[in-house]
Amino acid sequence: MRPALVRVARVELTRMRRSGALAALAVVLGGLIVASGLVAWRAERAYEAQRQRYSATVDAQWDQQPDRHPHRVSHYGYLLFRPRAPLGFFDAGVTANTGSTLFIEAHRQNSMNFGDAAHADAPLRFGGLSMALVLQLLIPLVIFIAAAGSVAREREEGTLALVRSLGTSWAAWLGGKVLALVVAALAIVLPGTLVVAAVLAATRDVAWTSDAWARTGALALVGLWLALWVIVPRVVPAIGAAADQLPTRAAFEAEVERRTRALGDSHNPNDPTFAAFKAETLAKAGVSRVEDLPVNYNGILMIEGERLTTDAYRGMRALLDDSRRGHERSATIAAAVSPFLAMRLASMALAGVDVRHVDDFERQAEDYRYTLVQHLNQLHAEEVGHADDRYVSSGGGSDAPSRKRIEAEHWQDTPAFAYVAPVFGTAAAQAAAALAVLGLWLGGMTVWLWRVRPGVA
Amino acid sequence: VGVLLRLELARLLRSRALVAAGAIWLVAAAGSLVHGHGVIERQRRALAESAALQAEHHAAILGHQPPTAVAADQLYYLTFHTRHEASPWAALSVGQRDERSFNLKIRMLALHGQLYDADITSPLLAALGAFDFAFVLIALAPLLVIAVCHDVVSSEREAGTWPLVRAESVSALRMLALKLGVRFGVVAALVVATTAAAPLLVGAPLDARVVVVPAVALAYLAVWAMAAAVVALAGRASDVNALVMLGLWVLWVVVGPALVTTAGAARFPTPEALELTVQQRHGYHGSWDRPVAETMAAFYARYPQWKDVPVATDRYTNAWYYAMQQRGDDAAATAAAGYFETLRARHGWVSGWWPLLPPALVQAALDRTARTDLPAHLGYLESVAAYHERIKQHFFPIVFNDAPISAVDWQAAPRHEHRDDGAAGDLTGAFGLLAVWVAAATVLVTARRATL
Numbered sequence: 001m002r003p004a005l006v007r008v009a010r011v012e013l014t015r016m017r018r019s020g021a022l023a024a025l026a027v028v029l030g031g032l033i034v035a036s037g038l039v040a041w042r043a044e045r046a047y048e049a050q051r052q053r054y055s056a057t058v059d060a061q062w063d064q065q066p067d068r069h070p071h072r073v074s075h076y077g078y079l080l081f082r083p084r085a086p087l088g089f090f091d092a093g094v095t096a097n098t099g100s101t102l103f104i105e106a107h108r109q110n111s112m113n114f115g116d117a118a119h120a121d122a123p124l125r126f127g128g129l130s131m132a133l134v135l136q137l138l139i140p141l142v143i144f145i146a147a148a149g150s151v152a153r154e155r156e157e158g159t160l161a162l163v164r165s166l167g168t169s170w171a172a173w174l175g176g177k178v179l180a181l182v183v184a185a186l187a188i189v190l191p192g193t194l195v196v197a198a199v200l201a202a203t204r205d206v207a208w209t210s211d212a213w214a215r216t217g218a219l220a221l222v223g224l225w226l227a228l229w230v231i232v233p234r235v236v237p238a239i240g241a242a243a244d245q246l247p248t249r250a251a252f253e254a255e256v257e258r259r260t261r262a263l264g265d266s267h268n269p270n271d272p273t274f275a276a277f278k279a280e281t282l283a284k285a286g287v288s289r290v291e292d293l294p295v296n297y298n299g300i301l302m303i304e305g306e307r308l309t310t311d312a313y314r315g316m317r318a319l320l321d322d323s324r325r326g327h328e329r330s331a332t333i334a335a336a337v338s339p340f341l342a343m344r345l346a347s348m349a350l351a352g353v354d355v356r357h358v359d360d361f362e363r364q365a366e367d368y369r370y371t372l373v374q375h376l377n378q379l380h381a382e383e384v385g386h387a388d389d390r391y392v393s394s395g396g397g398s399d400a401p402s403r404k405r406i407e408a409e410h411w412q413d414t415p416a417f418a419y420v421a422p423v424f425g426t427a428a429a430q431a432a433a434a435l436a437v438l439g440l441w442l443g444g445m446t447v448w449l450w451r452v453r454p455g456v457a
Numbered sequence: 458v459g460v461l462l463r464l465e466l467a468r469l470l471r472s473r474a475l476v477a478a479g480a481i482w483l484v485a486a487a488g489s490l491v492h493g494h495g496v497i498e499r500q501r502r503a504l505a506e507s508a509a510l511q512a513e514h515h516a517a518i519l520g521h522q523p524p525t526a527v528a529a530d531q532l533y534y535l536t537f538h539t540r541h542e543a544s545p546w547a548a549l550s551v552g553q554r555d556e557r558s559f560n561l562k563i564r565m566l567a568l569h570g571q572l573y574d575a576d577i578t579s580p581l582l583a584a585l586g587a588f589d590f591a592f593v594l595i596a597l598a599p600l601l602v603i604a605v606c607h608d609v610v611s612s613e614r615e616a617g618t619w620p621l622v623r624a625e626s627v628s629a630l631r632m633l634a635l636k637l638g639v640r641f642g643v644v645a646a647l648v649v650a651t652t653a654a655a656p657l658l659v660g661a662p663l664d665a666r667v668v669v670v671p672a673v674a675l676a677y678l679a680v681w682a683m684a685a686a687v688v689a690l691a692g693r694a695s696d697v698n699a700l701v702m703l704g705l706w707v708l709w710v711v712v713g714p715a716l717v718t719t720a721g722a723a724r725f726p727t728p729e730a731l732e733l734t735v736q737q738r739h740g741y742h743g744s745w746d747r748p749v750a751e752t753m754a755a756f757y758a759r760y761p762q763w764k765d766v767p768v769a770t771d772r773y774t775n776a777w778y779y780a781m782q783q784r785g786d787d788a789a790a791t792a793a794a795g796y797f798e799t800l801r802a803r804h805g806w807v808s809g810w811w812p813l814l815p816p817a818l819v820q821a822a823l824d825r826t827a828r829t830d831l832p833a834h835l836g837y838l839e840s841v842a843a844y845h846e847r848i849k850q851h852f853f854p855i856v857f858n859d860a861p862i863s864a865v866d867w868q869a870a871p872r873h874e875h876r877d878d879g880a881a882g883d884l885t886g887a888f889g890l891l892a893v894w895v896a897a898a899t900v901l902v903t904a905r906r907a908t909l
Contacts, residue, residue, distance in 0.1 A: 028704075032712065039719055046726065054731045061739060066746050076742045079734060094580035097556060101734060103570070111575040114730040117556045117583060118575060119800055121718050121807040121831055122817060123824070125586040125596065129715040138707060145703065149696055222703065223478065226600060231485055234588035238492050241582050248503040249576045250538065250560045254510045261517060267534070268521040320577065327579050344585070355581045393771035399748035401772050 004168045008176020012150060013183060029134055029142065036129040041089040051081040051100075063412050067405040070384065071302065074376040077105030080365050080417050082112065085352035091132035093353025096120070102362070104369035106306065106376075109313050111249065112362065132351075136343050137229060143181050144221040150177060174449065232338040233331075240330020244323045252316060259312035266305055277304055291386055298389050299381025303374060310370055317366075324355055335437045342441070346434035349427050356430055360422055368417045379410050461622070461632075465639045469605065478604055479647055485593050486651045490548070493589040494659045496555050497548040507538040507560055515867060524863035529775035529856040536562040539844055539873040541837040544828040545661040546879060549670075550591035550820075552829025556583050561841055565852060567785035568845045569737040569793055572838055573730070590655050591823045594674055595816040596710050598648045599681045603702040605640040606685035608695035609633065610909065615695060629909040630902070633686060641682040649675050665881035666826060673884050676891035677819050683898030690901075690908050714817040717810045725803035733792035740788020744781035755787060756780035766857045775856045779849070797835060804831050812890045822887035826879040833877065840875040847871045 058079045065073065080102045088095055099112025127133050154163075163173060247255070264273035281300060282288060290297035328345075335342035348354040380389075388404035469475060518534045541559040558576045586592070610633060613619040622632055652674040656667055688701050744752045749770040757764045768776045811818040824830035851871055854860070 036719075039723070043719075043723060046723075050726075050728055050731065054735060057735060061735075068745070072742070072745055076738070079738065081731070092584075094584040097578065097580040097583040099575050101731060103734065103738070111577075113573045113575050113734075115556070115575060116722070117553055118558075118573075119727070119730075119831065119834075120553060121721055121804050122714055122821060123551075123553050123587065123592075124715055124718060125592045126711045126715065127584065127586065129712070129719045133711070133715070138711070141703070141707070145700060152696065222600070222604075222699075223474075223481065226597070227481065230596070231481075231488075231588075233585050235485075235488050235492075237582055237585055238588055241579055242492075242495055245499065246577050246579055248500075248560055249558075249574070250507055250510055250562055251503060252577055253562070254514065257514065257517065265517070265521070267518050270521070324579060324581070327581050331581060331585070341585075348584075355579075358580060391773035399750070399770070400744075400746055401749065401770070401777075402745070 004172035005175045005179060008163070008168065008173055009179040009183065012177055012180030015150065015153070016146060016180065029138060032129075032138075033131050033134045036134060037089060037131045040092065040128075040130050044084050044089045047084055047100075051083065054079070055081055059416055062416075063408075065408055065411070067408050069403040069405055070299075070376040070379040070410070071106070071403075073411055074106040074373045077103055078369075078372065078417065079103055080368075080419075082358075082361050083419055083421075085357065085421070087351035088353055090130065091347050091351040091353055092128055092130050093348040093351060094355055094358060095353050096128060098355075098358045102365050104365060104372070106302075106373045107309055109310075109317075109366060109369070112358075132344075132347055136340060136347065140229060140340065141222070141225050144225050147177070147181060148221050171450075228338045229340040232334055233341040233344065236334030236337065237327060237331040240333070241327050244326035244330070246320065246323050252320065256309075256312050256316050259315060260309050263308040263312055264305075273308075274301075274304075277301075293386070295381040296384050296386045296389055297381075298386065299377055299379075299384065302377040302380055306370070306373055306377060314366075321359060324359070328355065332433050332437070335434055336440070339438060339441050342434045342437040344434075346431040346438070349430035349434070352421060352427055354427075354430065357422065357427075361419055364419055365417065372414060375414065376411065379406060383410065462635055462639055465636055466643070469640060469643055475605060475643075478601055482593075482597060482601055482647065483651065485588075485597055486590065486655065489588050489590045489593040490655055490658055492587070493548040493551050496551055496587075496589075497543045497659075500543055500554070500559055503560055504540045504542060507540060511536070511538045511562075519862060519867065522862055525861050527775070528860045528862040528865045529779075529852070531862060532565055532775075532852055532855070533778075534564070536564050537844075537848055537870065537873065538562050539837075539841045540875060541834075541840075542874065542876040544826075544876075544878045545659075546656065546666065546823075546827035547829050548659040549589065549655055549661070550823035550827035550829055551587055551589040552591075552824035552827060553831075553834075554829040555587060557834050559837070563841060563845050563848070565779065565782070565845075565848055567737055567741050567782045567789070568842055569733055569786055569789040570741075572841060572845075573734075591820050591827075594648070594652060594823075595677070595820050598644075598674070598678060599706055599710070599816070601644045601648065602641065602678050602681040603685065603699070603706060605644055606637060606682050607688070607698045607702045609637050609640060609685060610689040611693065611695040611698055614692070628906070630906040633689065633902070633906075633909060637682055637686055641678065645675055645678050645682075648678055666879075666884070669881040669884050669888070670823070670826075673819060673822065673888050673891065676888055676895065677815060680815050680891055680894045680898070683895050683902070686902045687898050690905050692908060709814050710816045713810075713814040717807055717814070717817070721803050721807040724806065725799050727796060727799050727803075729792045729796035729799060733789040733796055736792055737785045737789035741781055741785025744784045749777050752777060752780045752784055756783050759783065759787070760853070763853060763857055768857075775859070779853075779856055797839075800831065800835060815891060815894060818887050818890060822884050826881070826883035828877045828879045836877065837875050841873070844871065844873040 062076075062078065065076065068076070082098075082100045082102070084095065085093075096116035099115045099118075101114045102112045103110045126137060153159075261267075264277070265271040266274065268274075278290070278297075281293065281297065282290065285293050287293055293300075331341060331345060335345055345354070349356070383406045384404045391401045391403055394400055394402050394405075514536060518531055522531060539561045543554065543559075547554055556578050558574060560576065561571070561574060563571050608615075610619065613622055623629055627635075649671045653667065653671040656670065661667070684705060685698070685702060688698050691698075693701075749768070753768055753776075763776075766776070768774055768780075808821060811821050821830065825832075848871060851869075855865055
């Protein structure tokens with residue numbers, strides 16, 4: 001049986017080689033893969049060079065700050081630039097749809113800004129040019145068309161009956177076709193090939209009876225590609241998202257403010273939480289006035305305030321992440337119907353360009369922000385005396401009124417932000433669900449093909 | 458001839474594949490309307506709520522303050538909502554409105570630290586590609602035309618009936634036109650009817666666009682039908698024709714626009730985005746270490762009307778604080794202007810290619826008339842910048858006079874609104890270019906009719 005399968009595949013491959021149109025398409029698509037890969041790689045390198053240049057500027061500016069009041073420094077903050085994933089040139093994933101620049105400072109969790117899509121020229125509904133686009137979207141279309149043409153020819157030339165009469169089994173015939181397509185399109189486009197195999201089998205009844213089947217077959221395949229590659233990947237996740245609405249930033253921040261006020265309202269001089277905090281701080285130190293505390297109460301208050309606002313933010317952020325996980329789930333459900341989507345999700349996860357990687361960057365940046373700001377608040381509490389914590393004329397060179405400035409060495413040794421990408425295993429685990437869906441397609445198709453095989457004539 | 462045409466029509470309408478394709482089209486169109494409407498309604502609701510959010514925020518900041526509190530101290534915290542209202546056509550052609558800010562909140566601080574804030578979006582859904590009616594029209598409708606028109610001549614050849622048809626008294630060109638007309642007519646009727654109904658379904662007002670948009674859709678589909686006629690000239694087999702037409706679809710719909718925007722991004726890089734961010738931050742914060750007089754002098758260069766109000770130099774004052782914020786914006790001004798300039802230049806360059814790519818041309822025209830394109834967004838950002846200026850001008854007296862909050866009528870603060878509904882005229886350019894395509898193809902087919 002195996003030699004028969006290989007024989008069918010070889011004949012098929014020879015035919016494909018001789019088909020001019022397909023060869024031309026293969027050249028075009030091959031060129032497109034190479035070109036898009038190179039262009040994207042160049043763009044990623046240019047972005048990285050720019051990112052490193054500005055990161056170096058920001059690092060230098062941080063270190064070159066003069067002596068400053070610590071709270072000044074925590075508002076000076078830090079500019080973080082999101083690095084690109086090493087495989088970003090292969091699959092852009094959600095990179096264009098998320099920001100690249102994050103300003104971190106005290107009291108506030110800012111948005112990541114300057115995403116490419118925010119200032120893009122045209123809505124590219126199929127995504128920018130990338131190798132993933134060609135491999136996952138276009139090549140399956142070519143496979144579909146090649147498959148339809150191949151079966152049509154067998155019917156028209158009457159070779160199928162001949163091949164069958166020579167004892168080639170259904171499995172060998174179909175397997176040979178599939179093998180040829182797989183070889184032709186490389187193993188990367190497995191899902192597309194499987195759908196093709198299914199439709200090849202589905203056309204079994206039609207093929208034997210109807211005259212118009214060849215064109216209908218091609219039409220059905222293009223229709224299928226349209227449905228599973230273009231429509232389902234957009235519609236089903238959108239339905240899921242409608243059920244899991246994201247708040248606007250304005251609504252999100254309003255809710256963070258409400259939660260912060262509930263935890264302790266810094267704008268209310270009589271806020272019970274802050275009153276209790278003050279009483280407790282004084283009691284712990286055994287003094288009756290904040291001026292008598294061993295550390296600067298203003299700094300202590302800053303630490304407590306930052307803790308509360310951050311708690312409120314992180315609670316809301318967790319809800320937001322839940323909604324985004326919900327979007328992922330609906331996409332994964334849609335992937336059960338659309339092998340393209342399954343491939344897309346797996347590819348984005350493995351290339352490190354999915355939403356989870358973005359969330360991971362934001363989480364690390366937020367942790368860094370919190371640690372940095374609390375470190376500066378600690379300096380505020382310990383290095384700035386309560387009596388010095390008010391604006392006085394500084395005279396001298398700067399001639400700017402200031403609260404007490406402390407030496408720049410205090411923050412010069414703070415470690416710069418270094419994003420650590422998740423280990424590959426994490427991404428692989430993310431991709432597992434999508435890959436499992438692909439596995440189910442493979443298994444399901446094979447079983448079905450076996451069941452629908454025609455009996456011996 | 459009449460018999461042939463009736464036969465053609467009957468054959469077409471009997472085709473189960475066409476009925477299925479028509480059903481898919483209607484479902485996709487309906488889905489896209491539901492989706493687009495949902496996206497825009499969510500934004501409209503958010504904008505409708507934003508006045509209440511601002512009032513709640515202001516009450517929380519000001520509510521507990523004694524009447525003698527310094528108003529300018531509280532001003533630091535106050536955010537003011539801006540609103541980019543959706544045009545009535547935005548639900549049909551969402552563009553990238555779902556990925557851009559439309560409800561920015563600004564404070565009286567440096568503008569360039571706030572203007573580019575991103576809203577909360579779903580990057581995954583955005584990356585998978587939004588599903589608005591404009592997309593369904595530019596990407597899916599041509600596939601219907603291709604499905605029925607790719608074998609307009611080759612099917613007769615393959616059935617062996619073409620010599621018979623040619624033997625009729627009608628010329629081959631006329632026959633092609635009639636057959637193509639019937640096939641194209643059926644699909645066009647469906648698509649144009651859907652396009653005419655779509656704005657009514659999402660509640661767009663009845664202006665000239667209710668007619669112009671379906672006319673653009675018709676002209677767009679005619680380009681595809683004429684492309685099929687040109688392909689038919691080559692006299693190849695049906696499957697080859699289908700392949701060529703699909704190749705054209707991939708080139709025009711998927712690859713071409715991606716190539717052009719990629720080239721545009723490479724040709725017009727925007728390092729100004731990072732530059733303005735770095736400059737703004739440094740310009741503002743650096744002022745904390747510079748003499749007050751220097752900062753105030755920079756401020757007076759822009760706002761000479763405040764020159765004569767004395768500002769203390771030996772202590773913190775709010776006038777000095779807002780003058781420092783202004784220095785942040787001054788430092789970022791060149792890069793920010795360059796950023797807008799580059800984006801507009803790039804948009805112009807990229808748009809220059811769209812006449813060669815009819816799907817992108819139509820999408821750009823629809824996004825333009827729906828005001829969901831890049832210039833519309835930049836227009837909104839500029840209106841926010843102008844509003845920020847009005848807020849500053851409005852509150853400077855309070856800042857310079859150290860007014861207590863009891864002396865301020867907070868309700869009198871300027872309000873922002875930005876609304877631009879577009880007009881039918883936005884579409885005439887695209888319609889004209891599509892007509893040129895159709896005319897060029899007609900001329901070509903007529904000139905080479907001998908090959909039929």
